[in-house]
Amino acid sequence: MIDPTTFSIQSLLLQLIEKLLERLPAATRSGAGSATPGSAAPGDFDSIIQKAAARYGVDARLVRAVVRAESNFNPDAVSGAGAQGLMQLMPGTAAGLGVSDPFDPQQNVDGGVRLLRNLLDRYHGSVPLALAAYNAGPGAVDRYGGIPPYRETQAYVPRVLSLMQNTWSA
Numbered sequence: 001m002i003d004p005t006t007f008s009i010q011s012l013l014l015q016l017i018e019k020l021l022e023r024l025p026a027a028t029r030s031g032a033g034s035a036t037p038g039s040a041a042p043g044d045f046d047s048i049i050q051k052a053a054a055r056y057g058v059d060a061r062l063v064r065a066v067v068r069a070e071s072n073f074n075p076d077a078v079s080g081a082g083a084q085g086l087m088q089l090m091p092g093t094a095a096g097l098g099v100s101d102p103f104d105p106q107q108n109v110d111g112g113v114r115l116l117r118n119l120l121d122r123y124h125g126s127v128p129l130a131l132a133a134y135n136a137g138p139g140a141v142d143r144y145g146g147i148p149p150y151r152e153t154q155a156y157v158p159r160v161l162s163l164m165q166n167t168w169s170a
Contacts, residue, residue: 045073045086048106052113058120062127063113065163066134069156075105087112127164131157 045067053060070088071077083090085108094102097111116130122138123129132140132147135156140148147157 045075045105045109048109049113052109055110056113056117058113058116059164061164061167062116062160063109064167065160066112066116066131067109068163068167069160075103075108084108085112087115089115128157128161131160 049063049067050060052058053063067073067086070083071086073086075086077086077088078084079088081090084094084102086105087108089097089099089102089108089111091102093115094108094111097114099107099111102108102111116134119130119133119138120127123133123141128147129141132153136148136150136153140150140153147153
């Protein structure tokens with residue numbers, strides 16, 4: 001588990017990094033979260049996010065934070081591992097959720113929010129554990145009895161929680 005002091009420091013560092021990245025021109029950013037000429041503004045997906053969040057009883061701020069962390073609101077994003085779309089669904093996960101076109105924002109968000117709902121239920125409403133499972137898989141969370149000791153997941157959970165606190169409310 002993350003020690004509260006470490007979590008607090010990580011949250012501050014992640015907020016600082018996020019603010020610095022926002023100041024960089026889109027072309028100089030790297031990774032799936034990079035803006036591309038075809039990407040849209042976060043508000044362009046607000047209606048889709050609101051509807052899916054309400055449909056599955058998930059906080060819309062959490063959904064927005066995951067979308068920001070995963071793709072930076074780029075519906076065409078593809079990660080090095082092959083995750084696709086706004087919520088960066090792996091092809092097998094997308095298929096299992098009935099998402100036939102992971103680049104369709106409506107399908108992608110619906111599937112991603114459904115996945116978050118399932119993970120929140122599995123971990124009795126624990127947002128940090130659901131986020132860890134979203135990032136590293138539920139098998140890793142179960143195996144370690146909490147947030148896995150993977151560097152990416154250890155950074156991902158506080159980053160999304162910080163983004164969730166800093167996003168506009170539903």
